[in-house]
Amino acid sequence: MSYTTENIRNIALAGHAGAGKTTLFEALLHAGGVIQNQGSVERGTTQSDTDEQEKARGHSIDTAIASVPFGSSHIHLIDTAGYADFRGPTLSAFAAVETAAIVVNAGNGIEYGTRRIMERASERRLARVLVVNKIDTDGLQLGALVDALREEFGTQCLPVNLPADGGKRVLDCFFHSEGATDFSSLGEAHQRILDQVVEINETVMGHYLDSGEEELNPQELHNAFEQCLREGHLVPICFVSARTGVGVKEFLELADRLLPNPAEGNPPPFLNGDDEEITVNADPAQHVIADVFKIVNDPFVGKLGIFRVWQGTIRRDSQLYIDDNKKPFKVGHLFRLRGKTHEEIEQAVPGDIAAVAKVEEIHFDAVLHDSRDEDRIHLAPVRFPQPMFGLALEPRHKGQEQKLSQAIGRLAEEDPCFRVEHHKELNETVVRGLSDLHLKIMLERMRDRYSVEVNTHPPRIAYRETIAGHAEGHHRHKKQTGGAGQFGEVFLRVEPLDRGAGFEFVDAVKGGVIPGQFLPAIEKGVRQALEAGAIAGYPIQDVRVTVYDGKYHPVDSKEVAFISAGKKAFLDAVGKARPIVLEPIVDVEVAIPEANVGDVTGGLAGKRARIMGTDALRGGEIVIKAQAPLAELTDYPTELKAMTGGRGRYSLDLSHYEPVPPPVQKQLAEAWKPHVDDD
Structure with a gap:
């Protein structure tokens, strides 16, 4: 299928665990003719849950990507995990789409994860659609659920279709307004959503008031509908039963006719090397800008970098640069994904989601471009939750230290909320994640993929040190060992900064009493002390250090002398400045x-x-x-x-x-x- 950027729709399926996202993903692929038979989560036969741990547990752990041709559109779907333990890949996916479809379990209603995902999608300025799934469950009160959704998320939440006959079918209430439903007048629902759409666009409003809705052409309606979604003025509610297929084609029709394409959605902020916002256009003729939002270390294909194209056209055999690296790589193979299946393609246009393989330098959040002179461009970072759960690791079998390091490094490449820390002073390797379950899954993956087993124990808590007052410090470093000596003397003062401000180093030396060439050495010594701690062995933060005086010797002064003098002068000052943990x-x-x-x-x-x-x-x-x-x-x-x-x-x-x-x-x-x- 040949398509342009205007034909693309990018949608992430998100929501609380158990809402039925993976089953809906399967149903959409089946309805679009991509797969002949719809897989089952219970049988472990879905296109998205291909990992053995996902099959064993019956829920998604990672994101999965597939494309569906429907109508005039090429729809990229991303199935995401529902558990908060695996939120990192889900939020990464939000950086690659225009629309978040938040799936709601009709029987359970608004759950814990529903609220969190709606907040994050709004924060990312995505168009949002609420997809109420499992509408064929017995004993539902779907009218009350719609009221609850509107009360929780705003009156801009309006049904664009309504279930009928106990969830055996759905009736469109945007383009049509005739028919009976289980809980509402179709005509009333049609009028409410039409009023919501036309009031945001003056041109459409004028046509509507002058001539009525029969004079509104489909393109005018699309433009107004898309504007409502982009500005958060409308959150459509769709009803489906992913298990039976009811409402699934209607959702695809909504995507095809009304959801924003990549040229219409809210573009994410791209920043240059000076962190100034720049404009990126969905223009296939411009130079290439793409963002890597997912890394997969595939045992058969190798390292896979999955990216969203924001500008320009990436062609097979073209040359691309990674960030500000001046050495390009050749796009030997360009892939479109369907779960674990990789289909080779010739090109990827703006809005496309594609992948390259076996490029070791590629990494999460890398910007790919085709201009050697391109300034350092990066996508404004996604706000990920801070991984707070930690485990200290050591290989169960001796001689596997290097293998352990490589394995956890590859796992960290794949999940932005899985972090690795190496504490030299304790000779301790610590991994951090979002929960005990998150870490358990990652260590099981390490065992299954890389054959590395570990022993674990609780790590030290990530305490920090700082100061509560102002003080001055001094140290003279003098060493004479027969040959050339070492000499350096430093006077400095310390003062606290606001919490979270970090560290500032200020050069206030006058008259050349310390030559400028030795200031970096003093700062290096201070930074060594910052890392090692002063009172309890934890890193020091939120401190300003001002060097204002000192002495040097024209023969004996060396960098090593000022490193030591800076470090000990700083520790002297911290000890007097009411240090706190x-x-x-x-x-x-x-x-x-x-x-x-x-x-x-x-x-x-x-x-x-x-x-x-x-x-x-x-x-x-x-x-x-x-x-x-x-x-x-x-x-x-x-x-x-x-x-x-x-x-x-x-x-x-x-x-x-x-x-x-x-x-x-x-x-x-x-x-x-x-x-x-x-x-």
């Missing part, structure tokens, strides 16, 4: 049965948590929002499971750092055995 405070959201609220809130209070509020969900579930020190939550997964009989779910996200209580700081300081160089 900071602990990570996390936002905690716990979704539990209503009957467990007392036990859970009491348990959180015993962990120095502050309860910030509660929300009631449908089905008697309560979401508790709190802030708590991360150090108090080490065993929380086990405790929550015991309190709720396995029915509780929770998520953590870094909020801020704040000082630990004095007894905790004393304990941490006493436990630290500092190793300070004697030189």
